[in-house]
Amino acid sequence: MRPHNTFTNSLPDILSHFRITAPQILLFIVTISYISYFTHLSLERWDLMLSSLDYARIDNAIYNTTIGKFMWTNDSGFNYWKQHIAPILLFFSTFYLFSDAYWVIFFVQTFTIGAAAIPLFLIAKHFLKNEYLALLAVIAYLCSGGLQMGNLYDYHMLSHEPLFLFSAFYAMLRKKWGWYSFFVVLLVICKEDSFILASMVALYAALGEKEYKPALYTWLFCGVYAITLFKIGYPYLRQNETYQYYSYYSWLGDTPLEIVKTLVTSPMEIINGRLENVIIFERWKGFIFQNGLILPLLSPLGFIMLLPPSMELFLSLRGHLSGLTHHYPLLVVPIWSLAVIMALSNVLKGLDWASDRLEKVSSALLLKNILFYILSLLIIVYSGAIIYFITFGKVDYTFLSFRIRIEDLERPLQIFFLSIALFFIFTTPRPVATYIGKSVGVRAVFIILVSLICVKLYFVKEYGALPIYSSWAGYLRTVDKKHALKVEKAIKLIPNGAKVITNPGAFAHIHHNTEAYISLPGYRPSIKDKNIDFLLLDMKDAQNLHYHQMRLIHDLLLSRSFGAISAEDGIFVFKKGFQKKIDYQSFIDYFTTSSANGFPYKFATAVGEKIEDTSSPFGSSMRAVQGKTAPGHLVYGPYIRLYRGEYKAIFRIKINTLTGNNIAIMDVAGSEGKTVFTERAISGADFDRADKWKEFELKFKIELPTVDAIELRVKYLGAADLWVDMTRIEMSFDTFSRHFVR
Numbered sequence: 001m002r003p004h005n006t007f008t009n010s011l012p013d014i015l016s017h018f019r020i021t022a023p024q025i026l027l028f029i030v031t032i033s034y035i036s037y038f039t040h041l042s043l044e045r046w047d048l049m050l051s052s053l054d055y056a057r058i059d060n061a062i063y064n065t066t067i068g069k070f071m072w073t074n075d076s077g078f079n080y081w082k083q084h085i086a087p088i089l090l091f092f093s094t095f096y097l098f099s100d101a102y103w104v105i106f107f108v109q110t111f112t113i114g115a116a117a118i119p120l121f122l123i124a125k126h127f128l129k130n131e132y133l134a135l136l137a138v139i140a141y142l143c144s145g146g147l148q149m150g151n152l153y154d155y156h157m158l159s160h161e162p163l164f165l166f167s168a169f170y171a172m173l174r175k176k177w178g179w180y181s182f183f184v185v186l187l188v189i190c191k192e193d194s195f196i197l198a199s200m201v202a203l204y205a206a207l208g209e210k211e212y213k214p215a216l217y218t219w220l221f222c223g224v225y226a227i228t229l230f231k232i233g234y235p236y237l238r239q240n241e242t243y244q245y246y247s248y249y250s251w252l253g254d255t256p257l258e259i260v261k262t263l264v265t266s267p268m269e270i271i272n273g274r275l276e277n278v279i280i281f282e283r284w285k286g287f288i289f290q291n292g293l294i295l296p297l298l299s300p301l302g303f304i305m306l307l308p309p310s311m312e313l314f315l316s317l318r319g320h321l322s323g324l325t326h327h328y329p330l331l332v333v334p335i336w337s338l339a340v341i342m343a344l345s346n347v348l349k350g351l352d353w354a355s356d357r358l359e360k361v362s363s364a365l366l367l368k369n370i371l372f373y374i375l376s377l378l379i380i381v382y383s384g385a386i387i388y389f390i391t392f393g394k395v396d397y398t399f400l401s402f403r404i405r406i407e408d409l410e411r412p413l414q415i416f417f418l419s420i421a422l423f424f425i426f427t428t429p430r431p432v433a434t435y436i437g438k439s440v441g442v443r444a445v446f447i448i449l450v451s452l453i454c455v456k457l458y459f460v461k462e463y464g465a466l467p468i469y470s471s472w473a474g475y476l477r478t479v480d481k482k483h484a485l486k487v488e489k490a491i492k493l494i495p496n497g498a499k500v501i502t503n504p505g506a507f508a509h510i511h512h513n514t515e516a517y518i519s520l521p522g523y524r525p526s527i528k529d530k531n532i533d534f535l536l537l538d539m540k541d542a543q544n545l546h547y548h549q550m551r552l553i554h555d556l557l558l559s560r561s562f563g564a565i566s567a568e569d570g571i572f573v574f575k576k577g578f579q580k581k582i583d584y585q586s587f588i589d590y591f592t593t594s595s596a597n598g599f600p601y602k603f604a605t606a607v608g609e610k611i612e613d614t615s616s617p618f619g620s621s622m623r624a625v626q627g628k629t630a631p632g633h634l635v636y637g638p639y640i641r642l643y644r645g646e647y648k649a650i651f652r653i654k655i656n657t658l659t660g661n662n663i664a665i666m667d668v669a670g671s672e673g674k675t676v677f678t679e680r681a682i683s684g685a686d687f688d689r690a691d692k693w694k695e696f697e698l699k700f701k702i703e704l705p706t707v708d709a710i711e712l713r714v715k716y717l718g719a720a721d722l723w724v725d726m727t728r729i730e731m732s733f734d735t736f737s738r739h740f741v742r
Contacts, residue, residue: 023131027121027138034142035114038151041465041476042106045152048479049487049505049538053518054327055154056508058089059105063512065093075507075518082237083244085229086157087189100512109159113151113330116162117142119170120337126173127345130442136449137344141337143456146287146329148464156327157191162334164190165197169338172205177214184218192229193245193312195222197335200305207301248316263311274314274322283324284314290456291336294343294448302342309335340452344445351441382412478612478619483569487538490571494534502536510536532576535562539570592729594638594712596620607632607716613725615654615693621725624716634664635714635724642670642702642710645735649678649698649712650728656691658684661719668700670707677701684720693725 045051057073061080064072071080071089080089092105117138124134141147150159168183188195202218205211234243252270253259263270275281288295295303309331316322324332389406406412460466491510494500499515507518517532563578595618596610607629613621624634635651649668660683667679677700687694712727 021131023135027117027135030135030139030142031114031117034117035110038114038148038465039107039110041152042110043103044476046102046106046508048476048481048484049509050476050479051505051508052154053504053507054156055105056504056518058155058157059092059102059508060512060516062089062092062105063096063100064514065090066096067514069514074514074516079237081233084157085192085233085237088157088160088186088191102509102512105155109155110151112160112163113147114142116166116334119163119166120341122170123166123173123338124341126170127341128348128442128445130445133344133442133445133449136446136453137337137341140340140449140452140456141333143453143460143464143466144290144329144333144337145456145460145464146324147333148460148466149325150327150330150333152465153326156330158327158330160190161187161194161197161330165201165334166338168198168201169204172201172209172211172214175211180214184221188222188225195226196308196312198222200308200335203305204301248318248321251317252315270315277322279319279323280314286459287324287329287332290452290459291340294340294347297343297346298339299342299346302339306335306339344448347448348439348441348445351444352439354440378415382415386412480619483571486569486571490536490538490566490568490573493566493573494536498533499531500534500536501532503538506536506538534576535572535574537572537574539572592638592640592731594727596622596725599635599637608634613723616723616725618725621654621723624718624722626718626721629716629718631716631718633713634716634722635727636711638727639709639711640729641706641708642729643706643735644702644704645731646699646701647735648730649700650726650730651696651698651712651714651724652693652726653682653696653714654691654693654723654725655684655687656721658687658690659720660685662717663719663722664717665715666696666698667713667715668698669711669713670702670709672709673711673713675707 046055053075057075057080060075061071061073064070064074072078073080092108095101095104120141121131121134121138124137125131128134128137147162150156164183164187168180168187171177171180171183184198184201187198187201199219199222202215202222205218206215230243249259252262275284298306313321313324313328313332320326321328385406389412394406457466487506488509491506494510494513496513497515498513499517500510500513501517502510504518507516510516561576562574564572565575565578566573596613596616597618597620599610599622608622608624609629610620611623612619613623615621622634623629649666651666653664653666655663662681662683665679665681668677669675670677678698680696680698682696684690686696710729712729714722714724714727716722
């Protein structure tokens with residue numbers, strides 16, 4: 001008798017019990033790949049000092065909670081829940097009791113966004129009755145540019161909503177009311193407005209599943225929670241100040257009742273008014289094109305579920321919300337993903353119903369065969385036309401009195417792909433029949449989902465971060481990693497517990513120091529008021545914030561209490577009581593230097609292009625090419641205000657040949673170019689050698705008390721190839737201290 005092998009006998013039983021299928025394995029691979037890749041990108045973005053104040057402020061509040069300062073934010077000087085009441089954040093506070101690992105917040109964010117694919121797969125399987133279709137629905141969700149933008153922009157509580165929304169919805173479909181309640185509670189505590197999504201799940205439970213009791217309990221819970229937040233929580237935290245989000249909808253009415261009345265009585269006027277905003281129109285057009293083409297196929301219930309979260313963003317006066325940027329797409333991508341699945345379920349049912357009826361018609365087989373030959377002919381003809389167009393160009397000739405004209409590929413490609421889609425739907429290729437199914441409805445849904453994924457992959461180029469293809473992934477490769485490492489090195493010079501003022505980028509890395517503060521508009525800490533011990537100033541990070549930090553710099557330079565203990569690559573660390581001083585000009589150079597990375601170059605009169613340039617210390621330059629670039633202004637800006645005094649403009653330029661003709665004109669202008677203070681034409685004779693950078697100086701004097709919109713301009717004339725990578729304004733310390741810092 002053979003001995004009993006527990007291991008070998010139990011493994012097949014386990015696999016059989018779980019019924020692991022190919023789509024489930026692929027789901028696991030896709031989910032793990034998404035979580036791994038986007039966790040890596042999120043951490044890389046943080047490492048490169050690109051994290052915004054959203055992350056820094058939230059994480060600062062979480063950390064302060066662990067040391068007894070409940071949700072306190074150092075940068076703003078108030079309780080973070082005064083802005084967003086989000087009990088879900090206490091999870092991270094619990095974690096920080098045991099570890100100071102900054103990375104965990106980004107991992108958990110990406111994990112919840114990616115793991116939401118599992119309940120979404122189960123929901124899609126419930127509606128579409130096919131695991132392969134469910135897998136495609138998940139891929140479409142993960143390919144959403146808005147989802148990836150929200151994942152990468154920075155941490156926000158909205159990132160947890162997809163997992164809890166999908167989990168609550170699936171538990172409701174399976175009548176698992178304990179799990180349903182658990183996930184509804186988690187969803188509601190993500191953010192103060194998350195109860196809206198929970199209410200929509202309850203709406204489907206009532207009208208879609210006829211489960212009135214759970215729906216009623218959910219609405220009751222959401223109502224009590226909302227009243228507690230907005231009638232008790234915010235008035236207490238904000239000391240009777242108005243909840244900040246109210247102002248975003250004040251144009252619709254002074255009270256919630258007036259807002260509802262306006263929406264009901266004038267819906268089209270409101271929608272048309274919002275769409276007049278070009279940014280809103282373009283963003284929502286792209287978003288709806290990715291998802292909304294199936295809206296006509298939705299049931300009224302599914303359409304109603306979309307409205308509240310979508311209108312919350314669309315009607316907001318705040319550009320980040322209504323323009324679907326930053327993390328706000330995370331509010332609508334999940335609910336629209338559900339809508340797509342419900343709409344495709346209607347497609348599946350409708351086509352299968354029609355197919356069953358047609359099979360009973362005696363001529364149906366004949367019609368199917370005729371359609372097969374027509375579609376085959378169309379595919380052959382249009383594939384040939386496309387190949388001909390690519391090979392020989394435009395087509396325009398007459399055949400049997402019919403004019404045949406192809407001026408571009410857009411329409412032929414549309415007909416070609418539509419013919420293939422219909423051919424696929426009304427025939428039954430064997431691999432498809434084996435893995436997907438023979439149903440006409442299943443094949444139609446398959447085609448729609450594949451098309452949806454292709455459309456999303458097209459749009460993800462701008463908003464998402466897929467490897468190589470998307471803008472975010474490419475952008476991270478251009479950031480100076482060495483500079484970020486130097487900032488980290490400077491941070492280590494500051495002991496924990498010391499009072500320090502710093503820039504936004506560095507603050508996101510030092511804010512677990514309980515006495516770290518930030519220099520921002522509206523919150524400008526003084527080195528005197530705060531009795532500051534250290535200042536960490538990253539001038540590269542400050543390039544776009546110098547107006548808000550000039551006073552801080554000015555006070556520092558005039559103070560005898562601080563000395564520089566480190567100054568490297570524009571990163572300055574000052575310590576109170578340290579005697580070593582550095583030249584003030586180091587600060588001014590960074591504040592008044594404009595590199596190609598920051599040059600404006602999209603005005604209608606602009607010429608040339610911004611390119612990567614390894615010969616420049618900035619990594620890029622503006623280039624004009626002889627014979628290709630039209631004459632015009634290659635460089636202009638930085639549009640700052642200057643006061644009465646003497647200045648020097650510095651231009652760094654390179655050319656490819658030492659021609660005797662004039663190549664460019666440098667000038668300094670003010671008042672939007674109306675006043676030119678000085679100018680100089682340069683030719684190849686002004687350079688020592690070709691392909692080598694040279695700095696040119698132009699002295700100028702401001703006689704008026706102030707002049708706005710000062711520009712350092714380089715006008716390209718076309719006699720050679722020309723590169724510009726930097727302009728700078730130099731001034732005396734007297735001018736700087738008396739005028740420039742006001």
